[in-house]
Amino acid sequence: MRVQRFWSIIALIFGFTYFALPLIGTLEFSLRARRGVYSLDAYRSVLSDPQFRETFSYSIVMAIFTIFVGALIVVPTAYWVRLKLPRLRPVVEFITLLPLVIPPIVIVFGYIRLYNTSSFLPMTGSVTGTNILLMLGYTTLSLPYMYRAVDTGLRTLDVATLTEAAQSLGAGWTTIIARLILPNVLVAVLSGAFITFAIVIGEFVLASLLNRPAFGPYMQLVGANKAYEPAALAVIAFSITWICMGLIQLVTRFSKHTKAQR
Amino acid sequence: MAFLNIEHLEKFFGTNRVVKDFNLAIEQGEFVSLLGPSGCGKTTVLRMVAGFETTSSGAITIDGQDVTHLRPNQRNIGMVFQSYALFPNLTVAQNVGFGMRVAGHPKSEIKARVDEMLRLIGLPKLGNRYPFQLSGGQQQRVALARALAVQPRVLLLDEPLSALDAKIRVSLREEIREIQRELGITTIFVTHDQEEALSMSDRVVVMNGGVAEQTGAPFEIYNHPTTRFVAQFVGTLNTLSATVIDAKTGQVAVGETPIALNRPLPGAEVGGAINLALRPEVVSLGRKEGRDTILAGRLAEVHFLGSTIRMRVDVGGTLISLDTFNTPDTPPPRIGEAVELSLAERDLLVLTD
Numbered sequence A: 001m002r003v004q005r006f007w008s009i010i011a012l013i014f015g016f017t018y019f020a021l022p023l024i025g026t027l028e029f030s031l032r033a034r035r036g037v038y039s040l041d042a043y044r045s046v047l048s049d050p051q052f053r054e055t056f057s058y059s060i061v062m063a064i065f066t067i068f069v070g071a072l073i074v075v076p077t078a079y080w081v082r083l084k085l086p087r088l089r090p091v092v093e094f095i096t097l098l099p100l101v102i103p104p105i106v107i108v109f110g111y112i113r114l115y116n117t118s119s120f121l122p123m124t125g126s127v128t129g130t131n132i133l134l135m136l137g138y139t140t141l142s143l144p145y146m147y148r149a150v151d152t153g154l155r156t157l158d159v160a161t162l163t164e165a166a167q168s169l170g171a172g173w174t175t176i177i178a179r180l181i182l183p184n185v186l187v188a189v190l191s192g193a194f195i196t197f198a199i200v201i202g203e204f205v206l207a208s209l210l211n212r213p214a215f216g217p218y219m220q221l222v223g224a225n226k227a228y229e230p231a232a233l234a235v236i237a238f239s240i241t242w243i244c245m246g247l248i249q250l251v252t253r254f255s256k257h258t259k260a261q262r
Numbered sequence B: 001m002a003f004l005n006i007e008h009l010e011k012f013f014g015t016n017r018v019v020k021d022f023n024l025a026i027e028q029g030e031f032v033s034l035l036g037p038s039g040c041g042k043t044t045v046l047r048m049v050a051g052f053e054t055t056s057s058g059a060i061t062i063d064g065q066d067v068t069h070l071r072p073n074q075r076n077i078g079m080v081f082q083s084y085a086l087f088p089n090l091t092v093a094q095n096v097g098f099g100m101r102v103a104g105h106p107k108s109e110i111k112a113r114v115d116e117m118l119r120l121i122g123l124p125k126l127g128n129r130y131p132f133q134l135s136g137g138q139q140q141r142v143a144l145a146r147a148l149a150v151q152p153r154v155l156l157l158d159e160p161l162s163a164l165d166a167k168i169r170v171s172l173r174e175e176i177r178e179i180q181r182e183l184g185i186t187t188i189f190v191t192h193d194q195e196e197a198l199s200m201s202d203r204v205v206v207m208n209g210g211v212a213e214q215t216g217a218p219f220e221i222y223n224h225p226t227t228r229f230v231a232q233f234v235g236t237l238n239t240l241s242a243t244v245i246d247a248k249t250g251q252v253a254v255g256e257t258p259i260a261l262n263r264p265l266p267g268a269e270v271g272g273a274i275n276l277a278l279r280p281e282v283v284s285l286g287r288k289e290g291r292d293t294i295l296a297g298r299l300a301e302v303h304f305l306g307s308t309i310r311m312r313v314d315v316g317g318t319l320i321s322l323d324t325f326n327t328p329d330t331p332p333p334r335i336g337e338a339v340e341l342s343l344a345e346r347d348l349l350v351l352t353d
Helices: A002-030 A041-048 A050-083 A086-101 A104-115 A127-155 A159-168 A173-184 A186-202 A205-209 A215-225 A229-254 B042-050 B092-102 B107-120 B136-149 B166-183 B194-200 B218-223 B228-233
Strands: B004-013 B016-026 B031-035 B057-062 B077-080 B154-158 B186-191 B203-208 B211-216 B238-246 B251-254 B257-260 B273-278 B293-304 B308-315 B318-325 B338-343 B349-351
Touching: A002 A229, A041 A050, A041 A229, A050 A086, A050 A127, A050 A159, A050 A173, A050 A186, A050 A215, A086 A127, A104 A127, A104 A205, A127 A186, A127 A205, A159 A173, A159 B077, A159 B136, A173 A186, A186 A215, A186 A229, A205 A215, A215 A229, B004 B042, B016 B042, B016 B211, B031 B042, B031 B194, B042 B077, B042 B154, B042 B186, B077 B136, B092 B107, B092 B136, B107 B136, B136 B166, B166 B194, B186 B194, B194 B218, B203 B218, B203 B228, B211 B218, B211 B228, B228 B238, B228 B273, B228 B349, B238 B318, B251 B273, B257 B293, B293 B318, B308 B338
Parallel strands: B031 B186, B031 B203, B077 B154, B154 B186
Antiparallel strands: B004 B016, B004 B057, B203 B211, B238 B251, B238 B273, B251 B257, B273 B349, B293 B308, B293 B338, B308 B318
């Protein structure tokens, strides 16, 4: 028993060192912009850069739209598959997993080829069109996480009986999805939303090749030209991700009805 | 014309015919139970009435309106499910008021109706609780209130007591029946529990293999089953094989013992076999006045059930069950002891298949 405990502690220390050491190194390096003393100069430089603010706000807006569109596609789909097409579940799961297998560069080249200015739908010909294309690309990238989160949320519900109960009370499909299904999988949707947020904030390939002023390409640009600022940016990006994870935990914990017997 | 009419209802799942030419007419305010084993089609019939399953053929009319092809949310039918199906994100009051809210009733009206319903089910102070904060019995009461709040034309109960423990099941079934009588709502109750069906219903439909085997009042179903299945499914039953001696006068023989049924046996042939059935409670241990048929056997099993004792006696290779009241002064005979059973001819039921 004692031996087992010893090895558990060793494994824990190893894991912690493996993950934490590079982060501690990055954090420490980001604080060394001023010679001889620790300072927040790199952070100050990053935060005062107007390009940082622009790209960061752009990515936040894109993330919000991505989450909205993703939820709009995924919640009804996952609900319908569970309710009416359970035999298609493996197929739909496979489709939602494709973005993990197909690299974003393939997706973006596909987009550019299909929606260029000489195509039947010249979306890349305008800023709005390209923004929509980028947002749809982000939605695709976040699909595996969003679908899984929502599907897991739906698994905790007796979707069929709740639907029938609502129907017997006179509710139509829109009411059922908006007033019953969505509120009951809201925690799951939010989990998917925060992961989506983290993906959009850090994404480089789609934004870069579609030439949009997102946070990912900005990080790459700073990394190529400056010394301490990229480390500061990395710490900021990590912090955002962790805050998102923390929010998932908080939302889950404080949701009023999640303890319901279903 | 009855209030709820089900005519020639059929349902196929692929090539499997699960409901076969089902007919039922229910009067307004009547409480009818569909009783049968798992897979007999009772829930499918209920779901077709609710609109959750389409019919393969046949028609369903409620109050003169053909609802066969209406969507579930257009039928104005209240339904209570085995798993309660309360909306977990809504409070008790919101659950009860859901149907009225969907229908667009004013808030004040919804509140008044919700209060009325919560009083009716005896939970007037639990409106602000969430379903997970209630016991199973309370959740099912709320589900009943929710179904009744929209003032449905018909109330459908799909095994609503099956998920509850024995004591609550008994008390809730009495409450449901009381509420149903008070509101005078036409109700179809699906169950596989014969005690529930017999104790609650105005009429019982016993189903088997997608067919309504017998429809009648509980007393009639229990005491005069018309088929072997109904006789065996409703209550405990002893079945005896008898040889016909005289079909006109109803003379038969069970083993070596001649029995005069004193009623004609239409369709029976002399020397042919018929099936007789006997409820355990009509068989007496030992000789009793007015019970002239005596069967001799050996006690094979004794089951002590508290207020009653069930015994099984081997009569010429056939086991016959009988129930006696538990009287502390008279312990039951020992297993293997020779005993006599007495019964009255009129209690012997002649079964048709």
